[in-house]
Amino acid sequence: MMKLLKSLSSKKSELPVVAEPKMKRGSISARDVEISFSNDEQNHIAATDINLDIKSGEFVCLLGPSGCGKSTLLNAVAGFIQANAGTLTQDGKAITGPGRDRGMVFQSHSLFPWKTVLGNIMHGPLMSGQSRINAEGTARTFLELVGLSAYANSYPKVLSGGMKQRVGIARALANYPSVLMMDEPFGALDAQTRLMMQEELLKLWDDLKITVLFVTHDIDEAIFLADRVIVMSASPGRLIADIKIDLPRPRNSDAALSLEFLAFKRQCSLLIREQTLAAFDQQH
Amino acid sequence: MNLKFNYNIIAQFSSIPLFLLLWQWVSDAEIVNPLLFPPPTRVAEAFYRWATDGPLIMDAAMSVSRVVVGFTLGSVVGIIVGILTGRYQLVASFLTPIFGILRPIPPIAFVPLVILWFGLSEGGKYFLIFWGVFFTVWIATHLGVQRVDQTYIRAARCLGTPEHRMLSQVLFPGSLPFIFVGLRTSVSIAFYTLVAAELAGAFSGVVYRIDIAQQNLQIGQVMAGLLILGFMSAIADKLFSVITQRIGWWE
Numbered sequence: 187m188m189k190l191l192k193s194l195s196s197k198k199s200e201l202p203v204v205a206e207p208k209m210k211r212g213s214i215s216a217r218d219v220e221i222s223f224s225n226d227e228q229n230h231i232a233a234t235d236i237n238l239d240i241k242s243g244e245f246v247c248l249l250g251p252s253g254c255g256k257s258t259l260l261n262a263v264a265g266f267i268q269a270n271a272g273t274l275t276q277d278g279k280a281i282t283g284p285g286r287d288r289g290m291v292f293q294s295h296s297l298f299p300w301k302t303v304l305g306n307i308m309h310g311p312l313m314s315g316q317s318r319i320n321a322e323g324t325a326r327t328f329l330e331l332v333g334l335s336a337y338a339n340s341y342p343k344v345l346s347g348g349m350k351q352r353v354g355i356a357r358a359l360a361n362y363p364s365v366l367m368m369d370e371p372f373g374a375l376d377a378q379t380r381l382m383m384q385e386e387l388l389k390l391w392d393d394l395k396i397t398v399l400f401v402t403h404d405i406d407e408a409i410f411l412a413d414r415v416i417v418m419s420a421s422p423g424r425l426i427a428d429i430k431i432d433l434p435r436p437r438n439s440d441a442a443l444s445l446e447f448l449a450f451k452r453q454c455s456l457l458i459r460e461q462t463l464a465a466f467d468q469q470h
Numbered sequence: 471m472n473l474k475f476n477y478n479i480i481a482q483f484s485s486i487p488l489f490l491l492l493w494q495w496v497s498d499a500e501i502v503n504p505l506l507f508p509p510p511t512r513v514a515e516a517f518y519r520w521a522t523d524g525p526l527i528m529d530a531a532m533s534v535s536r537v538v539v540g541f542t543l544g545s546v547v548g549i550i551v552g553i554l555t556g557r558y559q560l561v562a563s564f565l566t567p568i569f570g571i572l573r574p575i576p577p578i579a580f581v582p583l584v585i586l587w588f589g590l591s592e593g594g595k596y597f598l599i600f601w602g603v604f605f606t607v608w609i610a611t612h613l614g615v616q617r618v619d620q621t622y623i624r625a626a627r628c629l630g631t632p633e634h635r636m637l638s639q640v641l642f643p644g645s646l647p648f649i650f651v652g653l654r655t656s657v658s659i660a661f662y663t664l665v666a667a668e669l670a671g672a673f674s675g676v677v678y679r680i681d682i683a684q685q686n687l688q689i690g691q692v693m694a695g696l697l698i699l700g701f702m703s704a705i706a707d708k709l710f711s712v713i714t715q716r717i718g719w720w721e
Contacts, residue, residue, distance in 0.1 A: 289628065309626070
């Protein structure tokens with residue numbers, strides 16, 4: 187009898203089933219941050235005077251015209267580049283480089299093509315020293331969460347653009363990051379897929395309530411997703427508006443047709459238009 | 471199936487028999503000295519005697535083992551050094567000038583030195599083939615690593631990949647398509663170098679046997695040896711082309 191029990195329990199550890207994942211909900215804080223980069227021996231200021239607080243469990247969209255430095259700011263939060271002034275912190279700790287507590291979803295999905303879907307999601311847990319069995323359990327949980335369990339052993343090349351981004355999201359989440367950063371993740375998708383992905387992302391967020399910093403130049407996308415839309419000015423990037431989007435949740439595609447939505451859209455559009463014209467004048 | 475297609479098949483299947491017939495005729499008609507240019511029948515006979523009474527198996531095994539050992543050493547070291555120079559600018563800055571001097575020297579030119587260093591031992595043969603293979607694999611790996619998409623490296627850093635595992639988890643698989651081009655090129659280099667290595671002094675091996683046969687004016691065996699060498703090299707190349715097709719399975 188004991189033997190049977192033992193064999194049963196050992197069987198169980200081979201079939202890891204992780205219940206609803208317990209996510210961290212971290213915060214990001216920027217104080218007087220300035221980021222510059224140099225090329226052609228010239229120093230360009232990409233973003234300046236950045237003061238920002240992203241609270242635990244908040245969905246924040248960073249909205250701005252292209253080239254305004256919003257991706258640069260995100261890269262600084264990711265730790266790929268260093269701010270040359272001010273302080274940038276995650277959960278109170280200064281950000282000094284990329285790390286597993288800040289997960290990232292890229293526009294160019296960037297899944298490792300030589301690894302299977304499951305292998306891609308297992309990568310983070312494995313790198314943090316988890317055993318293969320645990321890492322696989324974690325990976326399967328998140329793969330299930332994005333609805334792609336059937337593709338566990340496929341290579342990324344057979345997936346559609348939307349599916350690749352779902353795997354990218356699962357891969358970032360499998361590390362249980364404090365903050366999920368998304369750099370125009372749906373920018374390369376067709377309009378229908380993009381709408382579907384936005385709804386799915388919101389559903390996922392409603393379940394997990396993680397902290398998200400989402401960069402986009404698409405006004406509808408920003409308003410549809412965010413708790414707060416932060417509008418960035420043309421280069422050098424400054425934060426010029428912080429708009430609280432109090433549309434009811436859960437939101438579905440109908441939300442984008444409400445009068446409140448349109449009011450937010452008008453507000454953002456005017457700001458973006460102003461900034462785009464300013465950027466245009468700068469260049470000409 | 472049309473007529474043109476049939477002609478192609480006929481041409482393909484008749485080319486070698488016709489070539490052999492022509493060769494037989496040129497030799498038999500004594501248009502050239504048949505002692506120096508024996509007919510294919512004599513080559514086949516020499517091959518048969520070499521295989522049955524002679525040490526063909528031993529010779530082939532020795533030649534293959536030299537290629538395998540030298541090639542493996544050169545590839546492994548070439549891949550490791552290539553990953554390091556491709557990833558770390560400091561290592562590249564240090565090694566590139568040295569390799570810049572050594573790489574253009576034809577490996578065959580090392581034969582006199584190798585004889586002094588290694589005598590007629592197997593070590594010398596391994597060294598020559600290693601030398602020929604190493605630089606080609608190194609360059610291919612180096613370029614491959616530098617062409618690994620930066621977003622893969624960024625993604626890996628974001629996922630908490632420590633630097634030493636970055637090499638094996640991202641840079642090596644990411645540069646495999648390049649590495650395999652280098653390896654395939656090196657296979658034929660390994661066989662070139664084998665020729666020099668065995669001519670420089672050996673006690674067995676296909677090229678060594680060709681050399682001995684030449685001294686005894688056994689031209690039939692010389693030609694049989696050449697065909698064996700070509701055959702071995704072709705098999706190795708074919709093997710690599712099959713592996714190469716599989717290695718980029720993700721693309």
